[in-house]
Each structure stands twice: as C-alpha cells, then as structure tokens.
Amino acid sequence: MKNLFIISFITLVQFLNAQNVFLTKVEKTHDNTDQILFKINDEIKDASYLGEIEVQGFSKNDAAVFSSIYKKAKEIGANAFSLKPFETIDGSIQPFNPSNYRLNLYFIPRDKLLNQTGNIYLFASSDKEQKISINKEDLILSPRSFYVLKPKQEEVYVISTRKLLGSTIKLKPTSNDGNQYFQLSSTKIKSDDSGRGGLNLKSGDIVGLEKSYAEFLSIIYQEHKQSN
Incomplete structure (x- = not known):
C-alpha cells in the first residue's frame, strides 16, 4: 500500500x-x-x-x-x-x-522580414539567478529573464560570468551584425547535432544560441530593465 x-x-x-x-x-x-x-x-x-x-x-x-x-x-x-x-x-x-x-x-x-537592430541578448538560466559583468559593471539576472544590450558600433564589450572558472567573451559589434544571443549558466546545456529547432552553438556557461530558439525564449522569459 x-x-x-x-x-x-x-x-x-x-x-x-x-x-x-x-x-x-x-x-x-x-x-x-x-x-x-x-x-x-x-x-x-x-x-x-x-x-x-x-x-x-x-x-x-x-x-x-x-x-x-x-x-x-x-x-x-x-x-x-x-x-x-x-x-x-x-x-x-x-x-x-x-x-x-x-x-x-x-x-x-x-x-x-525586417532588418535586425544588432542588439546583444543575454538570457539567464531557467532556474538559477545569474550574476554577470558587462565591461566591469555587474548585473544580476533573475531566473527566466533576459537583458538586451544595445551596443555602440565598434566599441568592445567584455561579458563575464564572474566565476573562478567562468567564461568571458569579447564582442565588437559592427554595422553589418544582426542580433546576437547568449545564455549564461553554470550548467552546461545539451546541444542538438541536427542543426535545427532550438539549438546551442557550443557548450559552457556562456552559450551562443540559435536565433529561432532565442526568439522563443524572448517570449516566455521576462525582460530585465535597468533602473536609472
């Protein structure tokens, strides 16, 4: 029983x-x-x-x-x-x-399809708060949230997960760039080798996301707005 x-x-x-x-x-x-x-x-x-x-x-x-x-x-x-x-x-x-x-x-x-704006989308994980650094300025993303960085052309942006063994990426957007999408997480996300349907481009704690999947996340996640 x-x-x-x-x-x-x-x-x-x-x-x-x-x-x-x-x-x-x-x-x-x-x-x-x-x-x-x-x-x-x-x-x-x-x-x-x-x-x-x-x-x-x-x-x-x-x-x-x-x-x-x-x-x-x-x-x-x-x-x-x-x-x-x-x-x-x-x-x-x-x-x-x-x-x-x-x-x-x-x-x-x-x-x-309309031209993209060249923004950088940064997504938190689905279940953990994520602290990140953008050009040495800290930002805390709640679970299931994302931040839209609107960069200046030709300026270098250093994005880090602020961990001892965490990842750091450097981006220098140009006028020809479309939107770029990344998910930041301490948990590795399993990739799909088929090349379609919500797929990560690499593993690690800063993960490049395929556009279709990222745009889906932008609907079901909440946008983080920086207070002035």
Whole structure:
C-alpha cells in the first residue's frame, strides 16, 4: 500500500510538471523547406496565417518544449510565430502565464522580414539567478529573464560570468551584425547535432544560441530593465 502511494505521488508530480504542446488550429498549410522559425511583430501584415499552437503545463526544459513547438510548426509549413495573448471577459490582455500560452503560426517570405537592430541578448538560466559583468559593471539576472544590450558600433564589450572558472567573451559589434544571443549558466546545456529547432552553438556557461530558439525564449522569459 505504501509503495502504491509513493508511485501515485511520483506520477502526480510528473503530471504537474509536464508541459504539453498541442497544434490546436490549422487554417491552412504551406509547402516550404525553411528551417527557421522566427518571431514576428510588425511583419504580420505581410505574413500568411497558418494555425495556432497551445502550450499547457510548466517545464524548466525550454529547449525540449521549443523542439516540440518547432516540429509541430513545421508540420504545417510555418516559419514564423507570434504570441497570442489570452483575454479577460472585458477584453483586456491577461499577463503572460508560462504554464499556459498560445502562439500564432505563419509563413512569411524571407524578404519581408525586417532588418535586425544588432542588439546583444543575454538570457539567464531557467532556474538559477545569474550574476554577470558587462565591461566591469555587474548585473544580476533573475531566473527566466533576459537583458538586451544595445551596443555602440565598434566599441568592445567584455561579458563575464564572474566565476573562478567562468567564461568571458569579447564582442565588437559592427554595422553589418544582426542580433546576437547568449545564455549564461553554470550548467552546461545539451546541444542538438541536427542543426535545427532550438539549438546551442557550443557548450559552457556562456552559450551562443540559435536565433529561432532565442526568439522563443524572448517570449516566455521576462525582460530585465535597468533602473536609472
């Protein structure tokens, strides 16, 4: 009887921590071989709406969740997404809930994507606070948050995890650079050798992120705003 209770408890915990991804609406499909899945905002006017995904439940394994979203998006030929907020009874927008959210799926021609701004995105891990240094100025990122650094062209930026055996990177953005994305964590993130769907470019505690996955994180994480 005791073992049955333990098994039932473990099953309940796993259920409560599970995150399910559902393709809840398919308006139409598009035949394309794009491997990208980018976030769009103003470009929606030039995009073709394909369907909707709903995510239910919470998980700290954001890479696995994005992989599921990516696969379902590709089933209908999507190469772009946007957040579809839930509304209250009076029509106002509900705050984002990481345990339940929806994404609209689109196809958009590559030439309709807007030019990037050349910013540097720094993401904390999903479960740990992260202290970092940017040109010797300290910054503390809460779990599931990110900071957008808007660099000056040709200026060198030294970003460090401020640990004895931590990582340091030096960046010198130029006018031709698009956005750059990094996750900072003391825990190594497993990479995927397939080259698609939320993939890290290297292992370590400063990890370069693939654009599609990083733009997904920018929706489900909260942006850190520096106080003046």
